[in-house]
Amino acid sequence: MDKNTELKIAQGLQQGNRQAWLQLYEAYAEPVWRNISRLTGGNSAVVSDMVQETFLAAARSAQNFRPDRGTLWVWLWTIARRQVALYYRKQKPEIVLSRARQWWTSLDGEKFDWIDAKADMPPDILESQELAALVRCTLSELPGDYQTLLLAKYVDNQPAGQIAGQMNCSEVAVRSKLARARKAFRKAFKRITISASKASEVSI
Amino acid sequence: MKAQNDKQKDKRMSLLLSAVDHGANEPDRQLLDKLKERSTAEFLAFSTDGNKQSEKTIPISKWRIIMKSRITKLAAAAVIIIMVILSVTVLDKSIPSAYAIEQTIRAYESLRYVHIKDFKQGESEPLEFWMELDKQEQMKRFRAYLPAWTIGGGPLVGVWSEGKLQILGKNDNVFVTKRAEALASEILNGVKNFDPRYVVRGLRQLEAEGKAQITTSEPSSKSDPIVITAKYPLQNDNTGQMVLFVDQNTKLVTRIIFNKSEDGYQHSLEFSDYNATVDEKVFTLGVTLDDTKIFMKNINAKLATLDINKSKVADVVNVLGEPLFYRFRGKTFQKDDLPEAYTMSYPGGFIINICKNQVVQWGCQQTPGNEILGYVIADSIQIGTPLDDVFKKLGPPVEIVEGFGTKDNKIMYEDNTDYADMNINERKGFCFSRYEDNGKEIKIYLDDNILYKGIGKVERLCFYGTVCNGKRIRFSFMDDKVIAMYEYRTEPIEEIE
Numbered sequence: 001m002d003k004n005t006e007l008k009i010a011q012g013l014q015q016g017n018r019q020a021w022l023q024l025y026e027a028y029a030e031p032v033w034r035n036i037s038r039l040t041g042g043n044s045a046v047v048s049d050m051v052q053e054t055f056l057a058a059a060r061s062a063q064n065f066r067p068d069r070g071t072l073w074v075w076l077w078t079i080a081r082r083q084v085a086l087y088y089r090k091q092k093p094e095i096v097l098s099r100a101r102q103w104w105t106s107l108d109g110e111k112f113d114w115i116d117a118k119a120d121m122p123p124d125i126l127e128s129q130e131l132a133a134l135v136r137c138t139l140s141e142l143p144g145d146y147q148t149l150l151l152a153k154y155v156d157n158q159p160a161g162q163i164a165g166q167m168n169c170s171e172v173a174v175r176s177k178l179a180r181a182r183k184a185f186r187k188a189f190k191r192i193t194i195s196a197s198k199a200s201e202v203s204i
Numbered sequence: 205m206k207a208q209n210d211k212q213k214d215k216r217m218s219l220l221l222s223a224v225d226h227g228a229n230e231p232d233r234q235l236l237d238k239l240k241e242r243s244t245a246e247f248l249a250f251s252t253d254g255n256k257q258s259e260k261t262i263p264i265s266k267w268r269i270i271m272k273s274r275i276t277k278l279a280a281a282a283v284i285i286i287m288v289i290l291s292v293t294v295l296d297k298s299i300p301s302a303y304a305i306e307q308t309i310r311a312y313e314s315l316r317y318v319h320i321k322d323f324k325q326g327e328s329e330p331l332e333f334w335m336e337l338d339k340q341e342q343m344k345r346f347r348a349y350l351p352a353w354t355i356g357g358g359p360l361v362g363v364w365s366e367g368k369l370q371i372l373g374k375n376d377n378v379f380v381t382k383r384a385e386a387l388a389s390e391i392l393n394g395v396k397n398f399d400p401r402y403v404v405r406g407l408r409q410l411e412a413e414g415k416a417q418i419t420t421s422e423p424s425s426k427s428d429p430i431v432i433t434a435k436y437p438l439q440n441d442n443t444g445q446m447v448l449f450v451d452q453n454t455k456l457v458t459r460i461i462f463n464k465s466e467d468g469y470q471h472s473l474e475f476s477d478y479n480a481t482v483d484e485k486v487f488t489l490g491v492t493l494d495d496t497k498i499f500m501k502n503i504n505a506k507l508a509t510l511d512i513n514k515s516k517v518a519d520v521v522n523v524l525g526e527p528l529f530y531r532f533r534g535k536t537f538q539k540d541d542l543p544e545a546y547t548m549s550y551p552g553g554f555i556i557n558i559c560k561n562q563v564v565q566w567g568c569q570q571t572p573g574n575e576i577l578g579y580v581i582a583d584s585i586q587i588g589t590p591l592d593d594v595f596k597k598l599g600p601p602v603e604i605v606e607g608f609g610t611k612d613n614k615i616m617y618e619d620n621t622d623y624a625d626m627n628i629n630e631r632k633g634f635c636f637s638r639y640e641d642n643g644k645e646i647k648i649y650l651d652d653n654i655l656y657k658g659i660g661k662v663e664r665l666c667f668y669g670t671v672c673n674g675k676r677i678r679f680s681f682m683d684d685k686v687i688a689m690y691e692y693r694t695e696p697i698e699e700i701e
Contacts, residue, residue: 013247021247025240033231038224048235055239059247117216132223139224154214154221182217 001027001072002165010067021062024072025055031073032080035151039084039140041133050083071168074145081144088140097137100130104193111193115186138189146181153178319477325470327351334477334486345487365487426452429459454478499551500578507566507579512675513695515563520548520556527556553587554579562697567690570682581689582672591666591684598670601655652676 001009005023012020032054037047057079065075104111113119125131139147145167152158152166160171160178167174316337321330329351336344345365417435429449445463450456460473506523527548530537537546545564548556553569568579570587580586582597595601656667669678680688 016248018244018248021244022240025243029236029240030231033236034228037228041227044229044232047229048232051236052239052242055243056246059243062247114216114220117213117220120216121220126219126223127226128223129226131220132226135221135223139221150221151224154218155225157218185221 003168006072006168007067009072010065013062013065016063021059024062024076028073028076029055032076034156035077035147036080036084038151038155039136039147040087041136046087050080050087053083054080071166073148073166074168077144077148081147084140096133100133100137101193103128103130104134112190115189134189134192138185138192141188142181142184145177146184149174149178149181150185316479317477317482318475319480321474321476323472323474330474336482336487347486363487422452428452499554503554503578504580510563512563512566512691513693516561517548517558520558520563524550524556552578559697563693564697565690565692567688567692570687579689581677581691585679585686585689587686587689589686591681591686594668594679594681594686598672601668602653604655604657606657 009020009023011017013024029051033047033051036050036054040046040050054076058076061079065072069075070078107125109122110119114121114125139150142150148167149163152163153160158166160174164171164174169177316339318335320333320335322332323330331351332349334347336346338344343364345363347361347363349361419433421431423430429451432448432450433445435445447461447463448457449459451458456475456478458475460475461470463470503524510519510523526539527550529549530539530542530546531549532543532546537543545557545559548558550556554567555569556566557564568587577586577588585594585597652669652671654668658665664683666681666684667678668681669676671677674694676692676694678690678692679686
């Protein structure tokens, strides 16, 4: 979404303009759905609940949206992210995670190199549900802008220019932030999996 | 070379992160279309009408949440029943002119309070629901009693008031408190899906199709109710029959009999206490003797599973459930917005003091009129135990100090430092705290094994602390009887990074 459209929608929202809301909804309903689904594992009832809560909450506070504080996407994702965090807090998916951690511990191979993207991860591991659970858990712990960046760049394969527009910053800033996001992701992933290894040692 | 390497790294990163797409589902267009309408209505309602929630928007998610909860399911069901009554009576066209259906509708418009009982065929105990509405027809408070047949296991009592839902298991010692701010309005807003106009339209359609039959009989005697009988199809292709009894004087429904409900059983619903004076006790939990008794049952065994020096708030909640209140200095806090130090208040005067997410002490205070015993220290000491018996059990004090506020009293520390900031790691004894007239809090640290009498200028008040079975304990006495007793940690509070 270009800056002018974004600004028009923002003004429309402040004025209670129906069309502005519809434009916002059309632009972001599906991306919000996809990202929530990715972070929570795809139970459609859960995802639809969270998407609805996100947009209803957004509808209630849209009048107070301030473009100087961030883009529409950043604002929306902040609301959605709260739903995701709430989900993790309520569901406590510890059993799934614990299983995934054990699975990770049991794997042979240069696991650090896989996470650092220095070596190829075997396809069967890439396809596994356990890896998906660990990646989801890791992403859910990252700040919202890191989540957005990583998903946009590496899952949606969006070019840096498009991401820059969505986040209202330069392409250089996107690249720089992406580097930090990758680093944060790797650190979080390692922390999760290393603590799993330690737990495993103790239990043995 | 570097660029190629970066590209490969990006590809690997992409493969790794794309793992989140496994199992993720594509947007449900149908649901998103519905949500578009709802969210637009919500947006317009909030844009034009301040912060009021749009009555037109009833998200499916709300219903899902409501229906997930047994308590809210009951609440929703009860209100739906009222709406169904309205719709059926509106539908009926054969009622004699003496009975104007608008009278019943008007009667329900001023509904403020009602008590509903649901008697199920073959069950002796009814399911009960009490509901209070405010002048804006919003749910103010409700109480629900769910006998065992509704839920399996032991019966449950739930109350909702001021955004908080409390659920108490009568036999299983289950006590749950949770914030549910929007619960009641969600129920009521959800119920508006059953607006009589829409329900009537549907029923008329059924009647036109010959699927519903409605007959009415209005007895000449005013003391007898108007009887409305409706036959309608059930989802499983069976026919159900509903008989409504309407009070001729008030035009309110007093009873409904479902000869065959969706669950295959006959249900008889009784409606009473319409707009009666509200008994405050109905909408509270934790203040009745029964409820306190349940909480106190096995409390010692439960506490034995907690290590006072290591337990965190989550451990406490796991064992004892959510408290009635989180409080500090007379102020109540929400669970998600707690200060560093606070008190978790449970039924029967049982409290747990928390500092930096760790237990500082737990114990019990006398609650006049609600004195259910259960919490015991040193095998036999409980609220009401005479001072002499305490010393027989624990051994006599090494010294008795009378009065308050002099150096001889061995006051270790005194200032108005916040509880959260006090240096608990340097404490020698236990802490006594009181407020001066100017609101200033005074904290006094006292030595073990010394009986302090007349503390705080109250002659009949005594304090005593000691160590028993490796645990630090302390007592407050009034008129030589225990009125409060606590166990407290022996190890320092850990600093949170």
